[in-house]
Amino acid sequence: MNDRLPGFATLAVHAGAQPDPTTGARVTPxxxxxxxVFNDSDHAASLFGLQAFGNIYTRITNxxxxxxxxxxxxxxxxxxxxAVASGHAAQVVVLQQLLMPGDEFIAARKLYGGSxxxxxxxxxxxxxxxxxxxxDDIGSFERAVTPRTRAIFIESIANPAGSITDIEAIAxxxxxxxxxxxVDNTLATPYLIRPIDHGAxxxxxxxTKFLGGHGNSLGGIIVDAGTFDWSRDNKYPMLSEPRPEYHGVKIQETFGNFAFAIACRVLGLRDLGPAISPFNSFLILTGIETLPLRMAKHCDNAKAIAEFLSGHAAVAAVNYSGLAGNPYNNLARKYAPKGAGAVFTFSLKGGYEAGVSLVSNLKLFSHLANVGDTRSLVIHPASTTHSQLDDAAKARSGAAPDVVRLSIGIEDKEDLIADLEQALEG
Amino acid sequence: MNHDAYPDSYIREILNGVKSIAMVGASPVNVRPSYFAFKYLAQRGYDMIPVNPGHVGKNLLDKPFVASLADIGRPVDMIDIFRNSSHIMPVVEEALRLDPPPKVIWMQLGARDEAAAARAEAAGLKVVMNRCPKIEYGRLSSEISWMGVNSRTLSSKRAPVPTQGMRLSLNRTSVGGGETAASDRAAKNRNDAT
Known part of the structure; x- marks a missing residue:
């Protein structure tokens, strides 16, 4: 078993965890x-000076x-x-390491409305x-680059319409x-797409979404690919220059290919403070153990429901990249061959009113502002998650007024289809 | 040896095998990476020797600096080179003149010299380039996992206790001083009754 590369499901259960050294507890306590507590004052000084690996305070490590x-x-x-308190916190902490006031970053228009x-x-x-x-226009990213650009931000599977982004072209x-x-990989999870393999x-x-998967805990996370050289020019002083808060330590020089994660922790998390609760970490960790099983079921259900809706007389259009004929189907086949995710939108011939009626008629689908739960969820983005945008921006981000978003759970698909059927008739 | 991707088994064998490490370019400045690595490896039980001609006469964590590898005066298992790539070859040449020569040449994170590596390997030495022994020790022992770093290792065995063995201390604060416990009072009352 020497240097064997374990499979995804094995990592989902085992990576990072080991029986507790003190008690032998098998599940992570x-x-x-x-x-x-510190072993002694020298140990304390070593930890504060980043010279030793270890725990000081749960805001920084736990x-x-x-x-x-x-x-x-x-x-x-x-x-x-x-790991941080939420997906939003992850974005703040990442960009704090990369941007100084006056700097720019390029972001895809098709994003979660909160982002x-x-x-x-x-x-x-x-x-x-x-x-x-x-x-959908790679040239628009090229044209947006200026000397002040410090990063490019995209979603792998974009909220709300489930469109697939050409990660390699933008990389x-x-x-x-x-x-x-x-790359925000929330809707894909690494089970469907591993953006680092494509250049992220x-x-x-x-x-909070599919990784935790049970709708019970908020959390966010930042993964360092270890691929970027932060010191080749002076664009990223947080990583390349001596840090005054650590008496002149240079983060990349000291920590090599995980320097960005260290910067996020000791400059971002430490000073901005959005720590995740250990209890939430535990619940999310338990969720991740079944990620491969759940994602397979989420995607299987989503495809069946997208197909059902496509054939329904009341439905005007279904935006699910897993369907043949969808404009993103080729990208879905390339980037997400195991499934196109479980979040998508559709529009009704009866427009906005029909959408409102559908949401109120559903009995199994829950009307709420989240995705990636074991339960199936429904929402009208134009009046909720994307409500702060003007009509043109709503349409550009895939949240036009007649659009309904579904997040398909892991119930029996026949029951979900029956629920949609009765709601569409109602 | 493919110096772009070392198997864990190669690194593990080196770190398990060497006992003494001479660190060329060790710095007494406690924010420099060489200081971090020197201290960490010393705490893991390696016999550390700081080599830096600019600091002879001083100590690094109670170990006296020597000016050159030749000044160490005893066999050493591994040379850890904390110098830029352009300064590697002279150190390797000096290492190969030692009798006996070291078993391992290790070049720090960011340092690579293919020609020097080839020469050391031709002489039968193992070579590691562009790696940090502190990071590799922390990774393979999974201690670095405390910082959220991917150790790329798995284990279902109970981890060893992180410090020097779990010996429960007797130096605990005792709660007591008088008849505070109900069981003590009960025992006393029983005696009173008899």
Whole structure:
């Protein structure tokens, strides 16, 4: 078994975890503690000076969370990961390492509505300027590059319409521009797409969705691919220059191919503070153990439901890239051959009113603002997740007023189809 | 040896096998990577020797600096080179003149010299380039997992206790001083009754 490469399902169960050294507990214990005692004052000084690996305070590291981090890093094929309180927190922490006030990053227009808000409004007050590009037009990314560009941000499977992004083409643009490609892989999970294999330098997730998978815990994570050289020019001083808060330590020089994850932890998480609860880490970790089983079922159900809706007289259009004839079907076959995910949209011939009626008639689908639950979910993006956008931006991001979004769960698909059938008739 | 991707077994054998490590370019400045690595490896039980002509007469964590490999005056298993790639060859040449020569030449993160590696390998030495022994030790022992780093290892065995063996201490604070416990009072009452 020497140097054998384990398969995905084996990593989903084992990576990062080991029986507890003190008690022998086989399942990773919940280390629900704020702080950790030092062996002696020299040990304390070593930990604070980044000279030793170990725990100080749960805002920075925690043994339960560390298992979650290593597991996701292993599943994504990265060198290291940093778990945080939410997917939004992951985005703040990542960009804090990359952008100074006045810098820019390029983002795909087709994103989760909350990310569009965060980038447009919240980050403006930090002086981080988002420049939008169209993931269906690679040239729009090339044209958006300026000397102030510090990163490119895309979603692998884009919310809400489940469209697939050509990661390799955009990675080539990032490589030419000398900036890292950040991929939000929330809707795909590493089971369907591993963005690092296609050229991503950083992967972020909302763990709240399919990775945790049970709709019970918020979390986010940042995975460092270990691929980017932060020191080849002076664009990334957080990683290449001596850090005054650590008496002159240079992060990349000291930590090599997991320097970005260390920067996120000791400069981002430490100083901004969005730590994940160890209890949430435990629940998400338990969820990840069944990720391969759940994703297969999510995708199988989603395809069956997309096919059912495509053939229904009341339905105007179904946007599921797993269907032949969908504009993203070729990209789906290339990037996500095991399945095109379980989040997609469709529109009804009866327009907005029919959508509202459908949502209220459903009995198994839950009407709420989340995706990636064991339960099937439904929402009207134009009035909720994407409501802050104007009509043109709604349409551009795939959330036109007549569109309904589904997140298909792992129930029996026959029951889900029956529920949709009765709701469409109602 | 493919110096772009070492099998874990190769690194594990080196770190399990060597006992003494001379660190060329060791720095007494406690924010330099060489200081981090020196201290970490010393704490893991390696016999560490700091080599830096600029600091002779001083100590690094109680180990006296020597000016050159020839000044060590005893056999050493591994040379860990904390110098830029352009300064590797003279160190390797000096190492190969030692009698007996070391078993391993290790070049730090960022340092590579293919010609120097080839010469050392031709003389029967093992060579590692562009790696840090602290990081590799931490990774293969999974200690580095505490920082969320992917150790690329799995184990279903109970991990050894991270410090020096689990010996429960007797130096605990005792709760007591008088008849505080119900069981003590009960025993006393029984005696009173008899």
């Amino acid at each position: 919940i280390y629900q503690t704020t702080s950790f 043994p339960t969370t560390a298992v979650l981090e290593e597991r996701v890093a292993a599943l994504e094929g990265g060198t290291a990961a940093v 569009i808000n965060q980038f447009t409004h919240a980050f403006k007050s930090f002086g981080w300027n988002v420049v939008w590009a169209d993931p 080539a643009v990032a490589g030419k521009a000398g900036v890292p490609l950040i 330098d950083i992967v972020v997730h909302s763990l």
